[in-house]
Amino acid sequence: MSFRDVFVGWIHRYFSDEEAVIFALLLTAFFVALFFFGAMLAPFLTAVVFAYLLQGIVTQLEKHRLPQLLAVILAFSLFVGGLLALLFWLFPLIWNQLVSLTREFPEMLRMVQVWLDQLHENYPQLISQQQANSLINDAIGEIRQLGHLLVSLSLSSIPSLIAWLVYLILVPILVFFLLKDRRQLTGFITSMMPQKRALMTRIWHEMDIQIANYIRGKALEILIVGVVTWIAFAWLGLNYAELLALLVGLSVLVPYIGAAVVTLPIALIALFQFGISSELAWVLAVYGIIQALDGNVLVPLMFSEAVNLHPVSIILAVLFFGGLWGFWGIFFAIPLATLLKAIINAWPRALHPEDEVKQLTSPSEN
Known part of the structure; x- marks a missing residue:
């Protein structure tokens, strides 16, 4: 059996159904769009993640006979409250701890130098003084690069503040409408699909x-x-x-x-x-x-x-x-x-x- 016969048989086995061919094309287009336009679609993808996360809350509230709009508003209020807590409490705390950790790096390096010297004295055949100094110098270089990176991030973040503000405004708006109009959006997407699906x-x-x-x-x-x-x-x-x-x-x-x-x-x-x-x-x-x-x-x-x-x-x-x-x-x-x-x-x-x-x-x- 030739390679052509094997290939034709494989195509017939998996793509003889018309819907399978259409679905394969749609799936390919989906992954190509993500690969080339993933950065542009990042706010929408972020909103989809949060919408999936909040939809469970909306569903539970609707089971308690709350109107759909009221359930969406309550879930969305919880989301906004959590977002504000992250922005004004957790993120500044984590950033301050990260900066404090970088300031302690020199003392950590001094302790590492002491341990390497003791290791060299006790086990000279295991590590030489030159190897110990080389390790310390490499660590110092990495720490300097990290310090420069933090400084560059703090300076270069000024122009990107506008982009972050766009995210902070656009993503919550998208989340709200994805929750509120979920049925209409899924119905619109379904109407564009083939009848045989x-x-x-x-x-x-x-x-x-x-x-x-x-x-x-x-x-x-x-x-x-x-x-x-x-x-x-x-x-x-x-x-x-x-x-x-x-x-x-x-x-x-x-x-x-x-x-x-x-x-x-x-x-x-x-x-x-x-x-x-x-x-x-x-x-x-x-x-x-x-x-x-x-x-x-x-x-x-x-x-x-x-x-x-x-x-x-x-x-x-x-x-x-x-x-x-x-x-x-x-x-x-x-x-x-x-x-x-x-x-x-x-x-x-x-x-x-x-x-x-x-x-x-x-x-x-x-």
Whole structure:
């Protein structure tokens, strides 16, 4: 059998249905638009995320017989209140802690120099004085670059304030109308689709549930993990508890990889503050318990089987979509991977007669 025959057979198997061809073209156009116009569509994508997040609140309020407009107004007021709290309380606090941390870097470097000198005296065959000095010089260079970056960010942020103001105004407006006119918008999009759309309808309903559950569950997971980490680190007296709690909360966006990356700054800050002591062990133990409870209790409880993907698939999706679209690619890596899985499972396949006989005669799986 030639390559042409194999290719023609594959096309006939997966694209013999007219709806499958139309859906493939729409899906390709969607990803191309995201790839080339993702930055322009960022405010809309941000609004869609928050709209999905708030739609659950609107639905619950409507179940208590509140009018749809009143439910939208209450959910939107909660969103605006949370946004104001972030702008005027959390972000300034995190920025001040980040600046304070950069000011402590020289003292941290001095401690590292002392430890390297002691390591060289006790184990001269393990590390030489030249290697120790090289490590310190590299660290100083990295810290200077970080300091220059913070200064450049503070100076270059002045022209971008207008863009941030546009975001702060445009995104809430989009969120409000996405919530208020959700049925009209979905009806308009549906009217533009082909009349024969059983495949697209099936995939849309499945993905609508998947994305909504993922966004709401992930937002709740970030909140719970961040707050619990902040309480634990503050109770242990760890410096920069708020900054580290924010990093730990955001790390759940990237399963497996995020937890491993955030472990390093937590361990270093605890080491510089407490040294090699029981306090350091307590910090690492508490952080390990939080990660274990998140992965083995919180995630299965909140997501259940909603995101049934193999860990290798999740990591590959994070690497691929994160490389394409940065933060948004990482955030939507799991929903996009779930979308691809749903498409593969729902895709129509043209079966040969012998395949139909095998499918009919094969025992069904429970």
